[in-house]
Amino acid sequence: MDVMTETQFRAEVAGWLARELKGEFACLRHRGGPGDEEAFPALRKAWERKLAEGGWVGAAWPQEHGGRGLPLELQLAFHEEYVRAGGPGRMGHIGETLLAPTLIELGTPEQQRRFLPGIREGREFWCQGYSEPGAGSDLAAITTRCWQDGDVWRVQGQKVWTSLAHESDWIFVIARSTPGSVGREGLTFLLMPLDQPGIEIQPIRQMTGEAEFNAVFFDGAATDAGCIVGKPGEGWRVAMALLGFERGASTLGQQMHFVHEMQLVVDVAIATGQAHDPAIRERIADAWIGLRALRHNALRMLVGNSGSVRPESLIYKYAWSNWHRDLGQLAMDVLGAAGDVRSDDDAVRRLQQVFFFSRADTIYAGTNEIQLNIIAERALAMPR
Amino acid sequence: MENALLLSDEQVALQDTTAAFVAEFANARKPPEEDAGLWRRIAELGWPAVQVPEEFGGLGMGAVELALLMEEMGRRLIRAPFFTSVVLAQTALLQAGDAAARERFLPELASGETAATLILAPGLVWAPGALTVECHRDGAGWVMNGESAQVLDGGDAAMAFVAARTGDGVGLFHVPATAAGVERTPLDVWDLTRPQCHWRFGEVRLPAEARVDASGALDTGLARTVALAALQLAAEQVGGAAACLDMTVAYTKERVQFGRPVAGFQAVKHRCAEMMVRLETARSAVRGVAAAAAGLRDADELACEVAVARVLASEAYRYCAQEAVQLHGGVGFTWEYDPQLHFKRAQWGSQWLGAASRWRERVASQLLDLA
Numbered sequence: 001m002d003v004m005t006e007t008q009f010r011a012e013v014a015g016w017l018a019r020e021l022k023g024e025f026a027c028l029r030h031r032g033g034p035g036d037e038e039a040f041p042a043l044r045k046a047w048e049r050k051l052a053e054g055g056w057v058g059a060a061w062p063q064e065h066g067g068r069g070l071p072l073e074l075q076l077a078f079h080e081e082y083v084r085a086g087g088p089g090r091m092g093h094i095g096e097t098l099l100a101p102t103l104i105e106l107g108t109p110e111q112q113r114r115f116l117p118g119i120r121e122g123r124e125f126w127c128q129g130y131s132e133p134g135a136g137s138d139l140a141a142i143t144t145r146c147w148q149d150g151d152v153w154r155v156q157g158q159k160v161w162t163s164l165a166h167e168s169d170w171i172f173v174i175a176r177s178t179p180g181s182v183g184r185e186g187l188t189f190l191l192m193p194l195d196q197p198g199i200e201i202q203p204i205r206q207m208t209g210e211a212e213f214n215a216v217f218f219d220g221a222a223t224d225a226g227c228i229v230g231k232p233g234e235g236w237r238v239a240m241a242l243l244g245f246e247r248g249a250s251t252l253g254q255q256m257h258f259v260h261e262m263q264l265v266v267d268v269a270i271a272t273g274q275a276h277d278p279a280i281r282e283r284i285a286d287a288w289i290g291l292r293a294l295r296h297n298a299l300r301m302l303v304g305n306s307g308s309v310r311p312e313s314l315i316y317k318y319a320w321s322n323w324h325r326d327l328g329q330l331a332m333d334v335l336g337a338a339g340d341v342r343s344d345d346d347a348v349r350r351l352q353q354v355f356f357f358s359r360a361d362t363i364y365a366g367t368n369e370i371q372l373n374i375i376a377e378r379a380l381a382m383p384r
Numbered sequence: 385m386e387n388a389l390l391l392s393d394e395q396v397a398l399q400d401t402t403a404a405f406v407a408e409f410a411n412a413r414k415p416p417e418e419d420a421g422l423w424r425r426i427a428e429l430g431w432p433a434v435q436v437p438e439e440f441g442g443l444g445m446g447a448v449e450l451a452l453l454m455e456e457m458g459r460r461l462i463r464a465p466f467f468t469s470v471v472l473a474q475t476a477l478l479q480a481g482d483a484a485a486r487e488r489f490l491p492e493l494a495s496g497e498t499a500a501t502l503i504l505a506p507g508l509v510w511a512p513g514a515l516t517v518e519c520h521r522d523g524a525g526w527v528m529n530g531e532s533a534q535v536l537d538g539g540d541a542a543m544a545f546v547a548a549r550t551g552d553g554v555g556l557f558h559v560p561a562t563a564a565g566v567e568r569t570p571l572d573v574w575d576l577t578r579p580q581c582h583w584r585f586g587e588v589r590l591p592a593e594a595r596v597d598a599s600g601a602l603d604t605g606l607a608r609t610v611a612l613a614a615l616q617l618a619a620e621q622v623g624g625a626a627a628c629l630d631m632t633v634a635y636t637k638e639r640v641q642f643g644r645p646v647a648g649f650q651a652v653k654h655r656c657a658e659m660m661v662r663l664e665t666a667r668s669a670v671r672g673v674a675a676a677a678a679g680l681r682d683a684d685e686l687a688c689e690v691a692v693a694r695v696l697a698s699e700a701y702r703y704c705a706q707e708a709v710q711l712h713g714g715v716g717f718t719w720e721y722d723p724q725l726h727f728k729r730a731q732w733g734s735q736w737l738g739a740a741s742r743w744r745e746r747v748a749s750q751l752l753d754l755a
């Protein structure tokens with residue numbers, strides 16, 4: 001890809017966003033995403049359809065699956081331009097960046113035909129049903145059951161902390177299909193429609209006061225037999241393959257959100273005069289340094305010279321979540337006592353959300369402690 | 385596309401041969417008499433030529449290749465004048481030297497036939513106000529006076545490039561170690577792998593051509609020299625931190641207490657994993673900045689980017705060395721085991737070419753003082 005083409009592509013993305021992210025959508029700029037999912041959900045779904053019309057949903061997927069097969073460098077360019085323009089947090093990211101690649105890799109042609117268009121057109125939204133009250137870090141401890149019942153599969157049990165379940169149409173679930181099995185064996189990966197009598201969704205209020213995640217109860221809820229991904233009993237492998245897509249090019253988009261948040265912190269520090277405090281200066285410099293390093297690490301991870309253990313991938317989640325949590329604390333320290341009052345100012349509110357929501361960053365997608373276990377065991381081959 | 389972080393096959397090969405060589409021949413515990421032999425072999429391998437342009441007998445490579453070498457050397461704490469002669473002196477000539485000086489000195493520095501050192505303000509920073517050497521005109525030539533308290537050099541540098549105050553500003557001068565009036569006193573340093581001397585200049589008479597800076601290039605050139613050298617020091621620190629992690633993991637896997645290897649205890653695993661997080665973050669930063677360095681023309685911009693590598697590597701090394709001492713238990717406190725060697729090198733490196741707080745302040749002023 002020569003430089004000119006990437007430049008043209010960036011101009012195309014930026015131009016499209018400048019034309020479309022205005023009018024009714026203007027209020028979405030820099031809104032939404034983790035910690036701000038309650039912002040304008042209906043409008044953000046409309047935005048997903050707009051994005052889809054522009055050909056920007058699933059652009060990374062292969063062409064035979066309705067994508068544009070964008071090479072990595074253009075995916076990065078897209079994410080960067082998107083965030084630079086203030087593109088809102090994506091309601092569709094679980095479907096687009098987690099489920100879809102899994103279906104493309106492990107789904108049947110029928111499943112691909114049935115589910116990919118809904119995701120790509122911004123019509124169908126997905127959530128992730130892994131965790132249970134008794135199975136968080138120890139995901140293989142799940143007890144939710146599933147079994148075949150004629151043409152359908154049924155599910156009985158409970159999931160918890162399911163982000164955006166209340167805004168989703170479908171959920172992917174791992175459940176135990178072999179009675180009496182333990183651990184990673186005997187699990188099945190199912191795609192379930194949420195809108196049915198056997199499913200009840202209860203919002204859970206979070207530290208931030210909002211309710212982005214939910215408890216999801218299954219009482220004999222059904223899905224077609226054709227909605228099992230992989231073979232029954234092999235759900236663990238599918239579930240893990242899906243998690244592998246968490247470190248894709250969209251991480252660069254996440255970092256651009258961080259750049260935006262970092263700038264808000266800098267602006268507050270300048271406005272309040274804290275920019276003169278040597279201790280705050282050091283911390284702001286450290287935050288900037290950490291963010292640049294995350295970027296270098298992400299690029300190394302994405303282009304990386306291969307090798308079975310990729311330390312830059314293994315450290316990535318731990319590094320960004322801790323960086324973000326520190327930024328949240330810095331933001332509050334820069335705001336001072338004013339930070340204790342819920343603010344109507346979008347910029348200040350955003351920083352308050354970063355402070356509170358970033359407490360979850362070091363918990364979901366593998367807690368800090370689990371990440372350190374993974375690094376020690378996989379990268380350093382230390383005993384379990 | 386910023387795929388500069390992807391190493392080419394040649395770069396991977398360079399890294400592998402370097403690693404194999406230092407593993408076999410470099411050993412910070414061997415008798416110092418063998419150092420000359422090590423340096424000769426390094427010269428034969430062509431390493432001192434890596435960043436020198438081909439027209440001066442070099443290999444014409446860049447910061448990425450140099451960083452790969454530095455990382456491997458840092459891993460083994462090699463005792464050789466590579467850092468002083470290649471990373472400091474050559475870089476100063478390349479960034480601030482005039483054409484005649486490059487032509488005169490780069491070939492011999494590239495061949496490794498000669499080793500040189502660099503004298504700036506104390507701590508090897510570019511701070512004209514803090515220079516401790518002055519040089520005034522004397523007819524067609526110059527006379528140099530002053531002293532430099534700590535110069536990196538094991539007493540085997542054949543020459544120094546010295547930044548000195550002149551009547552009308554600052555210049556960079558070439559001073560042979562054997563010039564009359566130069567007095568070198570070796571210092572009793574903690575880090576025995578990186579020797580230092582006190583240099584005194586008493587009425588040292590130098591010819592006109594001793595002044596080697598290209599006109600107008602000194603200020604930016606030496607600022608860039610310090611930044612590029614700090615980047616290479618960061619690469620060396622990454623290697624050192626990696627060595628600390630490796631030796632600690634290996635030791636804890638072997639050391640049995642309570643009936644099992646201590647590596648199986650989560651408190652130990654998590655600390656090793658934390659070392660790895662810091663190490664790999666620093667390594668990503670060094671690789672990323674090295675790949676970008678050649679394109680960063682503006683000295684301030686270069687310094688801000690280098691700060692990323694420098695701050696993280698310096699602290700990763702200190703952290704990993706400290707943890708290595710701790711996780712080796714009692715033997716970690718002994719002279720016999722290697723953690724102490726790295727602990728001392730890490731401490732040394734945290735002070736030179738600008739301490740982390742100084743680099744952070746550069747970033748802070750860029751971010752906060754524009755208004």
Ligand SMILES: Cc1cc2nc3c(=O)[nH]c(=O)nc-3n(C[C@H](O)[C@H](O)[C@H](O)COP(=O)(O)OP(=O)(O)OC[C@H]3O[C@@H](n4cnc5c(N)ncnc54)[C@H](O)[C@@H]3O)c2cc1C
Binds near residue numbers: 133136164366368
């Ligand atoms: C905002 C948010 C959104 C989420 N969204 C989803 C979602 O959409 N879908 C979904 O399926 N899940 C979701 N989760 C759930 C998340 O994946 C789990 O919370 C997480 O895996 C941790 O599990 P747990 O909460 O049961 O904690 P526990 O596993 O009970 O952990 C409690 C504490 O013990 C520590 N601990 C546990 N095991 C070990 C060990 N072996 N060694 C050392 N320490 C250990 C943990 O680190 C933690 O500090 C979400 C969570 C949050 C906070």
